[in-house]
Amino acid sequence: MGFILKFLTNSAYAFNGHLPIQATEVAKSWDDLWWFLVWLSVFFFILCVGGMIYFALKYKGKPGVKPTYITGNVPIEIVWTAVPFVLLMAIFVWGWVVYVDMTRPPTDAYEIRVVGKQWLWQFQYDDGRTTVNELYVPVNKPVKLTMTSTDVLHSFFVPNFRVKSDVVPGMFTNVWFEATVPGKHQVFCTEYCGTSHSLMLAKVIALNPQDWEAWKAGKKIPDQPNADPVQDQQIAKDVKPATSVVSTR
Amino acid sequence: MGHSATGGHNYINHEKGLWSWLSTLDHKRIGLMYLFSVLTFFLMGGFFATLLRIEHLTGGQTIMDANTYNRVFTYHGAVMVFLVIIPAIPGALGNFVLPMMLGAKDVAFPRLNLASYYIFMAGAAIALSALLFRGADSGWTFYTPYSTSTNTTVILFVLGAFVAGFASILTGLNFIITVHKLRAEGLTWSRLPLFIWAVYATSIVQVLATPVLAITLLLLIFERVAQIGIFDPALGGDAVLFQHFFWFYSHPAVYIMILPAMGVISELIPVFSRKPIFGYKAIALSSFGIALVAFVVWGHHMFVSGQSEFANFLFSIITMLVAVPTGVKVFSWIGTMYKGAIRFNAPMLYAFGFLEMFTIGGLTGVFCATLAVDVHITDTYFVVAHFHYVMVGGAIMALLGGIHYWFPKMTGRMYSEASAKIAFWLVLVGFNLTFFPQFIVGSQGMPRRYWSYLPEFTRLNQMSTVGSWVLALGLVWTAVYLWRDMRKGKPAGDNPWEAQTLEWQSPSPPPHDNFIKVPVVTDWPYEYRS
Ligand SMILES: [Cu+2]
Numbered sequence: 077m078g079f080i081l082k083f084l085t086n087s088a089y090a091f092n093g094h095l096p097i098q099a100t101e102v103a104k105s106w107d108d109l110w111w112f113l114v115w116l117s118v119f120f121f122i123l124c125v126g127g128m129i130y131f132a133l134k135y136k137g138k139p140g141v142k143p144t145y146i147t148g149n150v151p152i153e154i155v156w157t158a159v160p161f162v163l164l165m166a167i168f169v170w171g172w173v174v175y176v177d178m179t180r181p182p183t184d185a186y187e188i189r190v191v192g193k194q195w196l197w198q199f200q201y202d203d204g205r206t207t208v209n210e211l212y213v214p215v216n217k218p219v220k221l222t223m224t225s226t227d228v229l230h231s232f233f234v235p236n237f238r239v240k241s242d243v244v245p246g247m248f249t250n251v252w253f254e255a256t257v258p259g260k261h262q263v264f265c266t267e268y269c270g271t272s273h274s275l276m277l278a279k280v281i282a283l284n285p286q287d288w289e290a291w292k293a294g295k296k297i298p299d300q301p302n303a304d305p306v307q308d309q310q311i312a313k314d315v316k317p318a319t320s321v322v323s324t325r
Numbered sequence: 326m327g328h329s330a331t332g333g334h335n336y337i338n339h340e341k342g343l344w345s346w347l348s349t350l351d352h353k354r355i356g357l358m359y360l361f362s363v364l365t366f367f368l369m370g371g372f373f374a375t376l377l378r379i380e381h382l383t384g385g386q387t388i389m390d391a392n393t394y395n396r397v398f399t400y401h402g403a404v405m406v407f408l409v410i411i412p413a414i415p416g417a418l419g420n421f422v423l424p425m426m427l428g429a430k431d432v433a434f435p436r437l438n439l440a441s442y443y444i445f446m447a448g449a450a451i452a453l454s455a456l457l458f459r460g461a462d463s464g465w466t467f468y469t470p471y472s473t474s475t476n477t478t479v480i481l482f483v484l485g486a487f488v489a490g491f492a493s494i495l496t497g498l499n500f501i502i503t504v505h506k507l508r509a510e511g512l513t514w515s516r517l518p519l520f521i522w523a524v525y526a527t528s529i530v531q532v533l534a535t536p537v538l539a540i541t542l543l544l545l546i547f548e549r550v551a552q553i554g555i556f557d558p559a560l561g562g563d564a565v566l567f568q569h570f571f572w573f574y575s576h577p578a579v580y581i582m583i584l585p586a587m588g589v590i591s592e593l594i595p596v597f598s599r600k601p602i603f604g605y606k607a608i609a610l611s612s613f614g615i616a617l618v619a620f621v622v623w624g625h626h627m628f629v630s631g632q633s634e635f636a637n638f639l640f641s642i643i644t645m646l647v648a649v650p651t652g653v654k655v656f657s658w659i660g661t662m663y664k665g666a667i668r669f670n671a672p673m674l675y676a677f678g679f680l681e682m683f684t685i686g687g688l689t690g691v692f693c694a695t696l697a698v699d700v701h702i703t704d705t706y707f708v709v710a711h712f713h714y715v716m717v718g719g720a721i722m723a724l725l726g727g728i729h730y731w732f733p734k735m736t737g738r739m740y741s742e743a744s745a746k747i748a749f750w751l752v753l754v755g756f757n758l759t760f761f762p763q764f765i766v767g768s769q770g771m772p773r774r775y776w777s778y779l780p781e782f783t784r785l786n787q788m789s790t791v792g793s794w795v796l797a798l799g800l801v802w803t804a805v806y807l808w809r810d811m812r813k814g815k816p817a818g819d820n821p822w823e824a825q826t827l828e829w830q831s832p833s834p835p836p837h838d839n840f841i842k843v844p845v846v847t848d849w850p851y852e853y854r855s
Pocket residue numbers: 229230231265266267268269270272273274276
């Protein structure tokens with residue numbers, strides 16, 4: 077019993093906090109669209125499934141109850157074709173507008189080159205410096221990543237920024253972002269790439285101007301906290317993180 | 326338990342012995358052979374799924390290493406898609422029911438029908454033989470250049486899917502011709518049951534789309550064997566080209582999986598509401614609307630693949646259109662219940678389950694179609710949850726509903742309603758507990774096809790795993806009581822549901838030739854007035 081109670085409270089905790097933190101302006105406009113879709117879905121879910129349950133209970137077959145002979149109703153059918161159509165087109169336009177913001181980098185963006193390979197991320201900066209699995213960027217400055225792969229498909233995903241793009245061999249793809257929250261942001265590889273796909277992780281380390289200048293000058297900078305505090309809490313109280321595996325490929 | 330008019334003679338005791346089944350040309354027997362094969366593969370795919378969920382009890386290694394995990398998720402996906410959901414409703418229920426609903430003695434080409442079954446089984450055998458070698462770890466989508474460079478025996482899976490595809494094409498052809506040529510007297514197009522309309526639309530998609538898969542898989546095999554340089558950039562090929570080819574088939578394939586399911590639901594709801602279907606024409610036409618649009622939305626799987634902005638614009642807006650006819654169907658089914666006299670037998674419960682899950686699957690599909698939103702959720706568990714709500718919640722719920730609905734016709738016996746109710750609630754609760762948390766964990770950023778995951782995703786994964794046990798319990802229990810009631814159930818009678826489609830005018834189980842008296846149709850099949 078105690079176990080079940082603990083499980084339920086922990087589960088409620090997991091539902092809480094829902095989306096990753098908003099670490100870009102794009103993340104904010106993305107979240108607005110997301111919550112609009114969530115509430116619209118809740119509305120239609122209640123309309124459909126609630127309607128189904130209501131009809132099921134109200135028109136439960138009993139001896140002596142005769143069903144009404146109805147084969148359709150053209151005005152109603154036109155309404156439930158046209159209203160969703162208009163709504164869907166509106167959602168499309170909204171999605172397009174946010175998408176354009178999300179994917180078209182400003183012309184003055186600071187460019188960093190990214191190479192994905194089994195199973196690590198390499199970052200090359202304008203001054204010739206290279207880092208692995210740690211991408212250093214300034215906060216409040218647009219950054220554009222130009223990415224490619226040297227083997228199979230990978231995908232560069234930063235949940236806190238709401239951006240993602242596949243990283244494709246033989247081709248260059250881009251993502252851009254302007255981090256507004258300093259600290260470490262989780263990066264995932266989201267295109268299946270073999271044995272250690274789930275361990276192909278990295279961090280975007282967004283630095284405030286002072287630290288950024290220091291880092292650029294090759295000086296030591298203070299350790300940066302996780303931008304999303306959930307990550308610290310969870311690591312402290314939960315299971316140990318995954319250890320890396322030996323490749324057999 | 327015999328039928329007076331046939332003297333106890335039916336398709337089951339018409340001939341005896343295993344060979345009489347293996348060599349049968351009777352569509353009913355072939356349908357049952359598909360059913361048993363598909364359910365066996367379903368058990369297999371479900372077993373793999375259970376392993377995957379157990380692995381996800383903890384973020385690190387629980388029961389298997391990463392390479393094993395990658396194989397198991399590949400087997401789960403490939404078996405469930407190619408060997409279960411694609412053939413399930415057309416192959417099993419379609420074969421058994423379609424000719425009878427038309428008032429025909431059999432399909433147009435019974436020999437071809439049997440050949441299709443064996444081609445399907447040969448494809449399955451080739452694919453699964455990979456397990457005896459080095460397995461396959463490419464995922465069921467076989468994305469290049471991983472699939473052309475991994476040292477596992479992916480090629481056998483690809484070849485198996487290639488071969489099984491021909492069964493799909495031939496079955497589609499057979500059904501199209503059967504519907505055109507073998508309808509009973511008076512069964513005009515506007516009197517066709519909606520299940521027939523749906524299977525007919527599906528068959529057209531099967532015939533037109535599956536050859537593209539065949540070509541794609543063949544090119545993939547050439548690429549692997551001969552290193553030609555079609556898909557692998559290292560050889561001068563284009564990695565994204567494969568995705569275009571693959572989804573050009575595999576998106577329509579989603580409708581090969583879901584349209585027949587919609588057809589089943591369109592039969593169940595009027596029968597158990599004792600009312601005509603609401604908006605017959607709209608439902609029949611929307612099947613074709615969906616089938617048509619299905620061919621031009623494949624790029625919505627590739628919004629972050631590197632394809633052009635303009636392509637994304639087009640594929641997003643066209644994908645939105647799919648939601649319109651889909652919504653029409655859902656609203657019409659619910660409208661059918663209005664002022665009915667609803668009966669709560671197991672097939673209807675599964676129709677309710679279908680509506681709950683499919684509504685969630687459909688609404689979250691709009692999230693995926695919305696360009697900006699998809700960028701964040703694509704290739705995360707959100708998408709995994711979405712397509713399980715559509716595929717399991719849609720196709721499998723309809724399959725279970727259909728199996729319970731036609732069980733008395735197939736076996737002549739009734740399943741136990743009490744046992745079925747327990748199973749239904751286990752499946753409903755188990756399914757939602759398994760997959761709903763995956764929407765949340767996906768929106769939080771957990772990618773799919775991840776052997777290990779970060780600690781903050783632990784709770785939701787554990788909920789999902791517990792859910793999978795409840796779901797598994799419900800499905801195993803279903804297998805147990807159906808097996809029991811197939812032999813020991815009460816005699817069902819010819820038309821226990823008082824349904825009006827033609828298969829119910831025949832004895833249960835039907836005679837070898839389906840009907841004692843050739844049926845003549847004088848009305849549409851939804852004439853429920855009492
Ligand atoms: Cu990866």
